[in-house]
Amino acid sequence: NAGVMQNPRHLVRRRGQEARLRCSPMKGHSHVYWYRQLPEEGLKFMVYLQKENIIDESGMPKERFSAEFPKEGPSILRIQQVVRGDSAAYFCASSPTRPEGRWHGYTFGSGTRLTVV
């Protein structure tokens, strides 16, 4: 039973290029969350998705960032025209249910370390 799979583990992009980060949730998990972690900072929520739906994108920058979780395939976090400030670790997490009541926490992937040069 594979955990949350993220790829690539490391991604280097030049300023202005596009970055695509992929996340395959744990088997049986239909809720996916993306977080960004800047160096020396805590995790910052970006977006919460279920299959084909964005539930909460209150943490997503208004421009250049988008996320999807299609019916088939992994969730994708897309950053267009990357800038140096986008360099960070991007973590994906999944859960089988909404984060309320008694639930068993997120399962995090190993993250994608994005470096913009």
Added chain:
Amino acid sequence: GQQVMQIPQYQHVQEGEDFTTYCNSSTTLSNIQWYKQRPGGHPVFLIQLVKSGEVKKQKRLTFQFGEAKKNSSLHITATQTTDVGTYFCILTGANSKLTFGKGITLSVRP
């Protein structure tokens, strides 16, 4: 809105010493979760607390949820070098809104 305070940001202890950190919320919570992230690693779920005054233990780690469900503590007895990492909380508010603590980074001197 819901705010969380987790201080200090860094703490250094001698191996064998006890360590305690807190997460304090400005509002009453539905539940609180604690995670640990090793340097260069990803967050790993430790525990969830739901009931007022709840206390849960995992070996040398003791987690407590305050009676008013607005704060929580994590206590490590006799720290070991394997305890190094960042410990952070995730708060779930009454409206299911999640708020992340910035975490406390623990270093242990052998």
